[in-house]
Amino acid sequence: MDHGTxxxxxxxxxxxxxxxxxxxVNGLQPLVLEEHPAPGYPEHCTGHIPVSLLEDLYPKPPPWLIQNRFRGMILHLPDKIELRIPFGNLNTCLIDRALFDEWLAGEAIRMGAAYSFSSRVEDASFKGGFIKVKVRDKKSNKDYILRTKMLIDGEGSPPRLLKKIGFTDASAIRFVDAVQGWFADVKDIERDFIEVYLTSTYAYPFYAWIAPIGGDSAKVGLAAAGEPFRKLMKFTGEDSRISYRFRDAYRSRLTGHRIPLGPPIFKS
Ligand SMILES: Cc1cc2nc3c(=O)[nH]c(=O)nc-3n(C[C@H](O)[C@H](O)[C@H](O)COP(=O)(O)OP(=O)(O)OC[C@H]3O[C@@H](n4cnc5c(N)ncnc54)[C@H](O)[C@@H]3O)c2cc1C
Incomplete structure (x- = not known):
């Protein structure tokens, strides 16, 4: 059976x-197809953004999405060099990304958008003036065809669909593998400073981070070219600068995803 939107x-x-x-909001009725059973999960993003981004956003995000606010960054360079960089007026904050995604989807639904969860878009092609979208219903494990006049790609990273439907530039994008754990009982946390570590041993060509959530808890992650899980374990367990801080720490969750480094995809 054909579906349409x-x-x-x-x-x-x-x-x-x-x-x-x-x-x-502009009176249209889009249909969002999401491969997971709910928005925001699995949560892989740290959620560190400028406060001004939240303030400028409309619909206005509720304050309970904010987990922490930072007034500066501690930048750890090789050879135990430490720079404390105050943010001044450019404060940043940490949001709960899973809740943010849930909240935003709720706002869209409130305005009239429809969502179909557990629906994975497998492919898309032009046919007879329409875009034919092949969708896998993950609950029944069956495919169906959705006919649409317009398709908006918000698949994130990596852009598998873009590549499949022929945006050749998508193949040129370089990625790093990122991983993040939620840790409690971390020593020497300064709640209002986010920490960044430049370490070619564990996080080349990216960096590692400790983003305090509150108390002695933090989201701790890194991105690297290959084996990010093993590198995060080694970084927190063996690096001479920080391993003492994680000796009694407890990790509740661990997630991973890819971060694009560029170049941008140009119109084609
Ligand atoms: C470990 C990590 C930490 C990060 N920390 C930060 C940070 O602190 N600050 C910051 O600004 N950015 C951060 N980022 C980057 C940030 O997460 C992304 O820029 C952001 O999530 C992009 O949003 P998006 O909506 O484009 O894609 P996504 O958030 O990736 O959302 C894409 C959605 O599409 C769904 N989807 C994908 N393919 C299909 C398909 N074929 N069919 C149906 N559904 C599909 C996915 O399930 C997902 O729900 C981080 C990324 C990682 C990996």
């Missing part, structure tokens, strides 16, 4: 749900 959006991340909200 005027506008289909791939992905219920911030890009997909913001597009859905914007279209719905």
């Amino acid at each position: 005027d506008i289909a959006i791939v992905g219920a991340g911030p890009s997909g749900s913001y597009a859905a909200w914007k279209l719905a």
